[in-house]
Amino acid sequence: MNYWLNLTIFKMGFWLTWALIPILVEIIPSIISSIKIMIQNIHPPKMTMPAKMPMISVLIPVHNSEDTLFACIKSIHDSTYPKDLIQVILADNQSTDDSFQVFAHAQNTFSDMNLRLIHTEKGKAEALNAALYGAIGTYIINIDSDGILEKNALMNMVLRFENDYDVAALTGSILPQKELLKKHGSLLRYNEYFEYAQAFLSGRVIESDNNQLFTMSGAFSAFRKEAVMRSFLYDIDTIGEDTDMTFQIRQRMKRKVGLCANAFFFIEPIEDLSELYLQRQRWQRGEVEVIHEYANQLEMKEFFKNFMVQRLLIDHTFLFPRMIWLCASVVLLFFRYSPIMMGMSYVIIYLLYILVELLNYICVLELLQEFPEEKSFYRKQWWVTLTLPFYNFICSIIRLIGVINSMTTQVGWNSESFSTEKKRVATVVKNDFKRNRNEDNK
Template sequence: MGYWLNLTLFKMGFWITWALIPIVVEIIPAFVSGIRLLIKTFHRKRPTMPAKMPFISLMVPVYNSEETLFNCIQSIHDSTYPTELVQVILADNQSTDDSFGAFVKAQNKFADMNMQLIHTQRGKASALNTAIYESIGTYIINIDSDGVLEKNALMNMVLQFENDYKVAALTGTILPAKKMIRQKKPWHLKILQYNEYFEYAQAFLSGRTIEARNNQLFTMSGAFSAFRKEALLNTFMYNVDTLGEDTDMTFQIRDKLKRKVAICTSAIFYIEPIPSLDNLYTQRQRWQRGEIEVMHQHTKNISVRNFFNDFLIRRMMIDHTFLFPKMIWLFASIALLFFRYSALMMGMSYVAIYLLYILVSLLNYICVRLLLRDFPDENKFYAHQWWVAFSQPIYNFICSCIRLVGTINGMTEIAAWNSEKFDQEAKGVGSIIRSDFKNLKKRKKE
């Protein structure tokens, strides 16, 4: 008995402390939030239809969107929202392909649409800012040109505005297109895309719904967001000096204007699934660097003492600070074995934490199923992906590693839309390691 007590409290004490970090910081709060969301989804109120539907403006930033632009415009035209009440502004920020040809094709096909093309400076933020001044709608909605709207998305989003006058801005629900995921492709890419779909469904229909409950939504999606025009015109517009212009706009409305930012779970926008691990690698680094830039600009008086009072401090600690302990575990697992730590107990702690992450995913899975009950086809597709809950912790860990790389690169490189691809950085790291070993061999000879 004394041996096991000594092993547990003294030799394993350090490891147990590290193992408790994800349980206390991530898993327990996720369980509590998931249960609250589960209860709330059973008491959803149906929106009421206003006597008169408002006029809306859709902004679509366009950059080399020749292949996707027509389908995007068609999804606007086929929406259940009255076409005569929709203004569509295509903001072309210096495309080099035949995006204009796609616009002309759509203009001829959908002659009943109020649609115009404007030319703007390079960059998504600049394109959106120019389009804002061209808009005449009560609500301004922006969507990316490489996705398509679910037919009821615009109607559901406007109805949420009309039923809650406290809401100044809304983010829609983003999901990878299930038809494209089902297409024939290598098995490893298919697994990656299924995990991405599962992640998006839980991030929006569970994560952002929980955040929005106390007006703590961290970021609206840049791919599909909506605003009351009067609120948007009271901001400093989209920030052209950051990679996270969508997060910056969220902070402006919530923290500067002290207005409410929410999510419309019933407004779905379909995007293309991630085409490769390289694209995931550059995408998540861009998101991480944009998030850090915005947090640096908007967050002041950062202190661990405010961890339980300020959700932004908690978000920063979880998204950035706790990335490092996660990576430390990889090396600590190996190093601690040389200090006679029990490999069995370390392995069991990893398995226990992994199972807890799976339970969190399954709880969120149930919540998402409830929120998708108005979309039978989507719900059915998501229901068949229950098995992804078992691979999701690994996928999330890979994304955490990429975000950590993004943090490090953000401190050493000038911000750019696309960072180096994974294979390029891997070759660079490999050459540095080989060079270091050569130098060590030379020193030993000397």
């Protein structure tokens, strides 16, 4: 007993110091947030129906979307929101496939809908900006063409606006489609599903309550028309146009941006690690761009209380010591540090992360009460809580690479693929090894 006490307490001081980073920055705040959400769920706010439902405009940017567009339009048609109060604008930004034929087929099939198509310049931001000028609704709702709306999503979104006049913009909740996961599920895809569920139904709930939502989802977001038309519209020069719009409304216009947790939009699951790599680097580049744009608005007297600074510390600053910690584990083995001691430190942190994931798991189950099918599917995937810490760690490495690439390469919509960068790193290591060997032989 004395041996294990000595090993875990007196000889783990170095590693416990490193462990304070994830414990203080991630684990403890996550536990506190989870408890807050569970308390809030005991008495959820009730929504009242307005005397007259408003007109809404649903904008869909389209680019080579022939495989998914019809299902997307059908989900709008099948919505519980009155069809005579829905205007749908497809903004085709230079598709080269048969997206127009899909639109024509949908127009004939759903003849009771106000459905139109416009042609725009290439790019999602350009497409949305052009569609905004043709929108006639009191509320503007943007959705991507490769997903489908839950039948009550539009109604729930509008009711949230009508019951809280302080809210100028809302983001919906995004989840990968469970039907596709059942057919073509993989470990990566199930982890992505849990990540989305916990991000929107746990993390963003707290951000929304504090009016600190960092970004509205580009796949599903909504605005009061008067608010979005007073903005600078979507920035066509950034790959984080959804984040930029969030900051415009909250930082520049001093309006409230929130989350409508019970408005769901279902997307296609991630294909593979390469797509995850490109997607998360793009998100990270967009985040860095927007933070750089709005950093001059920070006030030094409340510097560390600012949510943007806190986001920087977690997503950027603390990524570096986390990576150093990982590399140090290998190096210190050569300095005769006890592998048992190091292994136990990792196990302790892993178990703490599991605790956080379980708390988030319970929170999500509570927030899925009114969606029994989704709740049943989510509940059966409890085992993902055991693998999610590893998935999150992989995503953090990708984010770190995204930060480095954003500082060293020109920003574009797509970064280099994982296989391309892997080959480049292998080539550099191989050349360095040859150079060092040649120098040793001299």
